[in-house]
Amino acid sequence: MPITLDIEGEFVFGGYSQAYSRTPVTFTNSDGDAPLIITFTSTKFTADNRKGGVNEGYIVESRAAIGTGTFEMRIHYGHAGYELWCNGYLALTYPYRQPNKWIKKAEVPSAIVLAHYRTFQIPTRPGFLDFATQPLLLGEFIHINGVPINGGSFNISLLDAANNPSYTLEWRKSERKIVQYLNRKDWSIYETESGSVPLSIGREFDIVLANTPLAIEAFINGELIAILRLNAIQTEKEYRYVQVSGEVKIFEQRRGPKKIEGMLLRVEDLSALSGLTIQNAFVIDDQIIGVSIDLDEPWAMYSSDMETFAVKELPVVFEDHLQMTTSLLDLPIELAEAVFQCADYISVIALRQVSTVTKQLAEANVLKHSETPFIDRLNLCEEELRSMMPQSELSSFFDRLSPLLKGVNVNTLQFFSVSCEMFAIMAKVLDGKTVPKLEFALDFSEELLVPLENFIRHLRTTDLRVNGYSDVLCMMIKTNVRHKRFYFSARCSHAHPLYQSREKHVIGVCKDPNSMYTKLLEVRHFKMQRRKHTSIASYLDVLETHVARPERAFHYARLSGEVTIFDQRRGPKKIEGEPKWKNTSGAKK
Amino acid sequence: MVLITLVSSDEQNFPVERELLKQSGTIETLIVNMNLDDEDTDAAAMPIPLPNVKGDVLEKVIQWMEHHKGDPVKEGDNEDNNAEIVVPQWDDDFFKPAMYGSKHLELTVAASYLDIKNLLTLSCKAISNTFKGKTGPQIREEWGVPNEFTPEEEEAIRKENEWSE
Numbered sequence: 001m002p003i004t005l006d007i008e009g010e011f012v013f014g015g016y017s018q019a020y021s022r023t024p025v026t027f028t029n030s031d032g033d034a035p036l037i038i039t040f041t042s043t044k045f046t047a048d049n050r051k052g053g054v055n056e057g058y059i060v061e062s063r064a065a066i067g068t069g070t071f072e073m074r075i076h077y078g079h080a081g082y083e084l085w086c087n088g089y090l091a092l093t094y095p096y097r098q099p100n101k102w103i104k105k106a107e108v109p110s111a112i113v114l115a116h117y118r119t120f121q122i123p124t125r126p127g128f129l130d131f132a133t134q135p136l137l138l139g140e141f142i143h144i145n146g147v148p149i150n151g152g153s154f155n156i157s158l159l160d161a162a163n164n165p166s167y168t169l170e171w172r173k174s175e176r177k178i179v180q181y182l183n184r185k186d187w188s189i190y191e192t193e194s195g196s197v198p199l200s201i202g203r204e205f206d207i208v209l210a211n212t213p214l215a216i217e218a219f220i221n222g223e224l225i226a227i228l229r230l231n232a233i234q235t236e237k238e239y240r241y242v243q244v245s246g247e248v249k250i251f252e253q254r255r256g257p258k259k260i261e262g263m264l265l266r267v268e269d270l271s272a273l274s275g276l277t278i279q280n281a282f283v284i285d286d287q288i289i290g291v292s293i294d295l296d297e298p299w300a301m302y303s304s305d306m307e308t309f310a311v312k313e314l315p316v317v318f319e320d321h322l323q324m325t326t327s328l329l330d331l332p333i334e335l336a337e338a339v340f341q342c343a344d345y346i347s348v349i350a351l352r353q354v355s356t357v358t359k360q361l362a363e364a365n366v367l368k369h370s371e372t373p374f375i376d377r378l379n380l381c382e383e384e385l386r387s388m389m390p391q392s393e394l395s396s397f398f399d400r401l402s403p404l405l406k407g408v409n410v411n412t413l414q415f416f417s418v419s420c421e422m423f424a425i426m427a428k429v430l431d432g433k434t435v436p437k438l439e440f441a442l443d444f445s446e447e448l449l450v451p452l453e454n455f456i457r458h459l460r461t462t463d464l465r466v467n468g469y470s471d472v473l474c475m476m477i478k479t480n481v482r483h484k485r486f487y488f489s490a491r492c493s494h495a496h497p498l499y500q501s502r503e504k505h506v507i508g509v510c511k512d513p514n515s516m517y518t519k520l521l522e523v524r525h526f527k528m529q530r531r532k533h534t535s536i537a538s539y540l541d542v543l544e545t546h547v548a549r550p551e552r553a554f555h556y557a558r559l560s561g562e563v564t565i566f567d568q569r570r571g572p573k574k575i576e577g578e579p580k581w582k583n584t585s586g587a588k589k
Numbered sequence: 590m591v592l593i594t595l596v597s598s599d600e601q602n603f604p605v606e607r608e609l610l611k612q613s614g615t616i617e618t619l620i621v622n623m624n625l626d627d628e629d630t631d632a633a634a635m636p637i638p639l640p641n642v643k644g645d646v647l648e649k650v651i652q653w654m655e656h657h658k659g660d661p662v663k664e665g666d667n668e669d670n671n672a673e674i675v676v677p678q679w680d681d682d683f684f685k686p687a688m689y690g691s692k693h694l695e696l697t698v699a700a701s702y703l704d705i706k707n708l709l710t711l712s713c714k715a716i717s718n719t720f721k722g723k724t725g726p727q728i729r730e731e732w733g734v735p736n737e738f739t740p741e742e743e744e745a746i747r748k749e750n751e752w753s754e
Contacts, residue, residue: 353725
């Protein structure tokens with residue numbers, strides 16, 4: 001989705017242009033025409049204009065190779081036309097081709113990932129800011145954007161009430177250094193020099209002077225230069241005017257904090273705006289939270305208001321356990337398993353309550369512990385059940401169920417015919433338990449399905465298999481607790497001579513065990529067949545799909561690909577004649 | 590006494606007695622395969638880089654190996670009942686300063702990487718011992734595990750485990 005931005009005055013925006021997007025950024029005036037259209041290519045960008053819906057075709061190409069990637073572009077109303085400054089340099093001047101040159105809207109395509117934008121008025125007095133009645137407060141800043149011209153040397157001064165410079169930042173181009181001085185009211189003068197000079201003639205700069213308790217911090221293009229570790233005696237009353245003089249052209253000058261539209265994602269921007277050296281930043285609700293390292297102090301955390309960019313230090317309480325940089329869950333899974341295997345039973349139970357991952361790891365270990373709570377529970381149930389089942393059957397049942405609870409690895413009730421009563425027993429005994437694997441036979445009858453459904457609803461197991469022997473189908477039900485989904489699969493246990501199916505077909509997935517009953521009924525009707533004795537069909541995978549109403553699902557058959565068809569027909573049907581491979585020559589085959 | 594130099598990921602050198610390194614399956618295999626035991630070859634003087642182990646962790650591992658010099662080295666998979674292992678007093682003290690910290694986890698990972706089975710077992714056991722007597726939320730807090738459960742899920746799990754408490 002393209003983004004439309006309102007523009008009042010000059011405009012600067014930054015972001016990321018994707019390679020070969022060729023989708024233009026369109027700037028329209030109040031008439032709805034587009035006096036400026038910028039199109040990024042892989043190496044440069046071009047400008048054109050559109051009137052009455054038609055591009056004029058007066059295309060001007062940027063001088064320097066811009067390329068794709070991160071960029072910042074400033075559109076300035078120059079004498080000869082729109083001056084497009086890209087990444088600090090004047091890349092293109094596009095003449096005013098329409099009488100109404102004033103841009104009111106910008107439409108930025110989605111191919112441009114917009115990081116930040118700002119619209120602002122051209123200063124009426126470039127190089128001079130007056131805030132005599134409201135001096136620069138702590139935490140506030142001055143932002144000057146411009147470009148050094150001709151010889152290049154210039155200075156920025158913060159003046160006091162008497163118009164005397166209290167603080168000055170001066171670029172001495174011939175000496176290749178930036179000098180800062182502070183004239184204090186106690187007549188002392190302090191000076192520092194910066195060896196790093198991120199300024200050059202013809203290159204746009206952003207200088208931010210931030211009033212902090214310990215110094216006026218100077219950022220040039222987002223980079224903090226050497227600072228005087230001292231500020232005026234009355235830091236909140238001292239600075240009342242800004243004066244920029246020298247060989248410099250000013251595009252923008254402002255006092256902060258001030259609302260800046262759009263998103264600010266770059267820590268450099270946040271650093272420049274906040275006057276801090278932001279190492280990392282993130283957004284929580286309407287606050288930007290930044291982590292900084294300043295003035296050789298330990299790191300601190302600040303919040304910055306999204307609207308005003310007012311900076312506030314956040315109290316951070318250091319505690320020993322905050323030094324934990326690696327979580328228990330950062331262990332490789334095999335090591336985590338090893339740790340859990342070492343844990344005692346009560347710890348394992350506690351680990352089930354820590355997180356979803358530890359719960360799964362712990363559950364694998366629950367059954368390794370033969371603890372009394374299981375047995376007690378079993379005994380409690382036993383009293384109740386004695387009236388329900390004959391003693392011999394009950395005894396046999398518990399013989400099989402007890403080792404299961406104690407954690408015998410082969411948890412099987414296979415070949416044990418389960419009745420409705422036994423479902424009730426198992427549901428009570430195993431209620432809320434995690435049983436890795438439980439397998440038993442089920443005489444497939446509909447009256448067992450409801451108890452089965454109730455049983456499965458109470459049981460937490462990772463692998464439940466029910467082998468229901470019927471004429472056609474064997475049911476295999478697999479529940480997967482991890483994903484909270486229940487998988488059903490079915491296969492023919494007694495292969496009919498003319499009916500075959502794959503051993504496992506996932507034919508239903510449902511999130512709710514309650515819907516299992518319906519699914520089971522559907523499974524009963526599920527039939528898959530595969531033709532025998534055709535050269536290609538014998539090992540062809542049978543369609544594996546989710547079929548709710550198989551009788552109505554298939555209407556046509558189509559075979560495509562590199563294959564020669566010898567015969568095609570609908571079955572099942574008896575195949576006439578004798579198999580072709582019968583030995584007629586007497587030779588051993 | 591033959592010394593072999595181990596180089597940690599932050600390029601710290603640790604000259605270690607050859608005998609000690611027999612406890613590490615990884616290094617032992619490397620020494621045998623690279624013929625580092627043969628003093629006549631240039632390979633003998635070759636340091637062994639361990640890019641997955643930091644210097645401070647490696648120092649702890651060497652300290653542990655020095656104390657357990659001469660202990661029988663476990664071979665094959667561990668088939669003991671790990672829940673019943675008792676951590677000896679010296680090892681308990683050895684792990685304690687690093688307890689509840691990422692250092693302990695790093696030590697465990699290093700033991701696994703270097704294939705020092707005894708150290709790995711004791712380290713895992715020492716970690717699991719810290720769970721003793723703690724509730725799920727306490728373990729979560731101490732070991733920096735994020736809580737992914739919704740309040741409803743938490744309540745359900747609590748009820749599920751109620752009977753065991």
